[in-house]
Amino acid sequence: xxxxxxxxxxxxxxxxxxxxxxxxxxxxxxxxxxxxxxxxxxxxxxxxxxxxxxxxxxxxxxxxxxxxxxxxxxxxxxxxxxxxxxxxxxxxxxxxxxxxxxxxxxxxxxxxxxxxxxxxxxxxxxxxxxxxxxxxxxxxxxxxxxxxxxxxxxxxxxxxxxxxxxxxxxxxxxxxxxxxxxxxxxxxxxxxxxxxxxxxxxxxxxxxxxxxxxxxxxxxxxxxxxxxxxxxxxxxxxxxxxxxxxxxxxxxxxxxxxxxxxxxxxx
Numbered sequence: 319x320x321x322x323x324x325x326x327x328x329x330x331x332x333x334x335x336x337x338x339x340x341x342x343x344x345x346x347x348x349x350x351x352x353x354x355x356x357x358x359x360x361x362x363x364x365x366x367x368x369x370x371x372x373x374x375x376x377x378x379x380x381x382x383x384x385x386x387x388x389x390x391x392x393x394x395x396x397x398x399x400x401x402x403x404x405x406x407x408x409x410x411x412x413x414x415x416x417x418x419x420x421x422x423x424x425x426x427x428x429x430x431x432x433x434x435x436x437x438x439x440x441x442x443x444x445x446x447x448x449x450x451x452x453x454x455x456x457x458x459x460x461x462x463x464x465x466x467x468x469x470x471x472x473x474x475x476x477x478x479x480x481x482x483x484x485x486x487x488x489x490x491x492x493x494x495x496x497x498x499x500x501x502x503x504x505x506x507x508x509x510x511x512x513x514x515x516x517x518x519x520x521x522x523x524x525x526x527x528x529x530x531x532x533x534x535x536x537x538x539x540x541x542x543x544x545x546x547x548x549x550x551x552x553x554x555x556x557x558x559x560x561x562x563x564x565x566x567x568x569x570x571x572x573x574x575x576x577x578x579x580x581x582x583x584x585x
Contacts, residue, residue, distance in 0.1 A: 370503035392451030421483040428456030435465040486540035490522035491515040527559015
């Protein structure tokens with residue numbers, strides 16, 4: 319079979335497995351296989367994708383904000399909708415020379431924090447995650463994009479950070495437990511504790527409200543990702559923790575995706 323025949327057959331098998339953009343994915347797997355010398359490399363990669371392992375895990379990287387991030391087991395795959403948080407942060411802090419103090423709670427691959435540090439070259443950042451495996455990816459990406467000397471990574475929960483921050487970013491878990499079984503098969507490979515958040519999908523916001531209120535500078539801003547239909551409930555959870563909701567921003571699909579918060583008004 320020619321390469322074209324192999325790609326056509328692979329695309330047909332991917333399509334039959336319910337994978338979107340099968341021709342594109344077949345091509346990406348083929349290109350990735352060319353860097354390997356062992357016999358059957360492409361077929362091995364294809365079998366992994368047919369089993370619905372995320373493409374990003376197989377090829378080892380994913381683009382976010384036009385930057386290339388290393389990613390694999392233990393960290394969520396960066397997604398386009400999460401870029402909404404970066405867009406809103408840039409709108410709130412238009413001065414790219416500002417020496418911002420940036421905190422990323424649940425940093426995962428580090429895509430949010432590393433991107434922010436590349437956009438604000440005088441900023442310094444802290445990334446917190448409960449997973450050492452995720453922090454390994456974040457450290458790799460900080461080094462890859464030349465911001466390693468301006469960032470510290472902490473292993474722990476939401477409360478692990480100390481100090482005051484101008485900009486807080488977070489893409490917390492927000493999937494209700496009952497909804498987990500209905501997610502795309504690829505998500506079964508990604509860390510469950512980065513996805514599931516109790517019976518209502520709100521546990522993380524309830525914990526993040528007081529944590530962020532204690533860490534956010536008086537004029538600081540926090541930007542948190544939310545799931546579809548969660549704006550009101552997640553906003554109420556953050557407000558109960560001492561924050562004030564300053565707005566809600568949609569992603570490119572028009573889905574409310576980013577809650578913007580600031581310190582709550584005190585009596």
